[in-house]
Amino acid sequence: EAQVTQNPRYLITVTGKKLTVTCSQNMNHEYMSWYRQDPGLGLRQIYYSMNVEVTDKGDVPEGYKVSRKEKRNFPLILESPSPNQTSLYFCASSVGLAGSETQYFGPGTRLLVL
Amino acid sequence: AQSVTQLDSHVSVSEGTPVLLRCNYSSSYSPSLFWYVQHPNKGLQLLLKYTSAATLVKGINGFEAEFKKSETSFHLTKPSAHMSDAAEYFCVVSDVGTGGFKTIFGAGTRLFVKA
Numbered sequence: 001e002a003q004v005t006q007n008p009r010y011l012i013t014v015t016g017k018k019l020t021v022t023c024s025q026n027m028n029h030e031y032m033s034w035y036r037q038d039p040g041l042g043l044r045q046i047y048y049s050m051n052v053e054v055t056d057k058g059d060v061p062e063g064y065k066v067s068r069k070e071k072r073n074f075p076l077i078l079e080s081p082s083p084n085q086t087s088l089y090f091c092a093s094s095v096g097l098a099g100s101e102t103q104y105f106g107p108g109t110r111l112l113v114l
Numbered sequence: 115a116q117s118v119t120q121l122d123s124h125v126s127v128s129e130g131t132p133v134l135l136r137c138n139y140s141s142s143y144s145p146s147l148f149w150y151v152q153h154p155n156k157g158l159q160l161l162l163k164y165t166s167a168a169t170l171v172k173g174i175n176g177f178e179a180e181f182k183k184s185e186t187s188f189h190l191t192k193p194s195a196h197m198s199d200a201a202e203y204f205c206v207v208s209d210v211g212t213g214g215f216k217t218i219f220g221a222g223t224r225l226f227v228k229a
Binding site for chain 2: 004033035040041042043044045090092100102103105106107108
């Protein structure tokens with residue numbers, strides 16, 4: 001089954017404790033992206049990747065890191081989480097970068113930073 | 115700069131009545147426009163998309179949207195609401211601008227369907 005998976009689905013952590021949220025897709029998509037969803041704000045793009053070893057900042061990259069060492073994986077790293085990073089996070093992938101491509105979303109990771 | 119405005123944060127309809135979710139956009143180029151749906155505790159799923167072909171776009175589950183360039187609108191409609199349509203809906207604009215590739219989501223419209 002074609003899908004985007006994220007782990008963990010739920011995570012509670014404390015300020016300053018490094019964490020990684022994994023994202024994997026099995027559709028051989030070149031383009032992957034991370035979003036955060038906050039009430040009343042819709043989804044805002046954190047980082048995106050156009051292919052292996054090619055990443056770029058989205059609209060809200062502060063406090064986050066990403067890497068793309070393999071085509072299928074695109075982990076999101078919070079080196080020193082803070083309470084304002086409490087949010088719902090979505091990973092997405094698409095065939096390519098073109099604006100007309102449909103994005104396929106993972107199920108989401110709900111993060112609480114105390 | 116690109117932007118998306120969903121004009122209603124909440125819409126409530128009765129089952130069997132029409133649905134209208136409004137979306138206005140701003141884009142300097144020729145955008146692609148999407149509607150995604152998010153059911154409770156689920157990821158987002160594509161409903162439909164406009165990519166410079168027919169201006170009336172049909173999607174899944176009986177939804178459709180009309181691209182009106184003169185009004186910079188892309189409203190989502192459905193003739194008859196079903197209980198299973200209760201969800202949050204996002205209008206999305208995507209294009210290549212001066213800042214590079216951009217995907218902008220609206221704030222979302224939550225649809226309530228009354229029995």
